[in-house]
Amino acid sequence: xxxxxxxxxxxxxxxxxxxxxxxxxxxxxxxxxxxxxxxxxxxxxxxxxxxxxxxxxxxxxxxxxxxxxxxxxxxxxxxxxxxxxxxxxxxxxxxxxxxxxxxxxxxxxxxxx
Amino acid sequence: xxxxxxxxxxxxxxxxxxxxxxxxxxxxxxxxxxxxxxxxxxxxxxxxxxxxxxxxxxxxxxxxxxxxxxxxxxxxxxxxxxxxxxxxxxxxxxxxxxxxxxxxxxxxxxxxxxxx
Numbered sequence: 379x380x381x382x383x384x385x386x387x388x389x390x391x392x393x394x395x396x397x398x399x400x401x402x403x404x405x406x407x408x409x410x411x412x413x414x415x416x417x418x419x420x421x422x423x424x425x426x427x428x429x430x431x432x433x434x435x436x437x438x439x440x441x442x443x444x445x446x447x448x449x450x451x452x453x454x455x456x457x458x459x460x461x462x463x464x465x466x467x468x469x470x471x472x473x474x475x476x477x478x479x480x481x482x483x484x485x486x487x488x489x490x491x
Numbered sequence: 492x493x494x495x496x497x498x499x500x501x502x503x504x505x506x507x508x509x510x511x512x513x514x515x516x517x518x519x520x521x522x523x524x525x526x527x528x529x530x531x532x533x534x535x536x537x538x539x540x541x542x543x544x545x546x547x548x549x550x551x552x553x554x555x556x557x558x559x560x561x562x563x564x565x566x567x568x569x570x571x572x573x574x575x576x577x578x579x580x581x582x583x584x585x586x587x588x589x590x591x592x593x594x595x596x597x598x599x600x601x602x603x604x605x606x607x
Contacts (some may be wrong), residue, residue: 379506380598384534390584402514411594411595413597416582418599418600419599420597420598420599421582421597422584423594426594436594466494470536472595476522476524476563476586476587476588477524477541477543479526479538480526480528480536480538480584482535482536484533484534484535485534485536486537489535
């Protein structure tokens, strides 16, 4: 039972480089989310999706893009990486029912230098 | 947007003792869920407990229980018989029933240290 799988676990980028953080879930969840976690700041929502083909911006979307071509996959694209994007990134998924918790991946630690 | 406040950035507790982590939230909604998540040094986010706003009875999961005060918009987590493995960051989260995407709102976390 894999749950939510995120890759890579760690990555170092140079300023201006691009990369894609991969996220896949095998629980048939319609709702998927990308968060970033900065020290002392909790979790900030970057983008979310309520189903295949549907995405929407969260609180801090600038510098990121997402796509949701299938129910299972929700990749996060960083274009022109900046030091401000140094953070830990979490992908999560959930059923649509209100009582359903978030199921998290193990996170990606990204450093931009 | 709803706001979730955890006013204790750091807490400590002696092993085997009880500790309470506080969480307050701001909402005008009547239907919602509240969650506590634990994040140990491994970085993994683990669900600890959840509470439905319409249930007056406080949720309990083994050594973890909540004190849910709907009118006061308070949702504290009590950890009894604290163990070394309880050392972690704890996040309080609110899930709306009505907004688009059923978004979750998180507090800034409380770092719990367990003293042997």
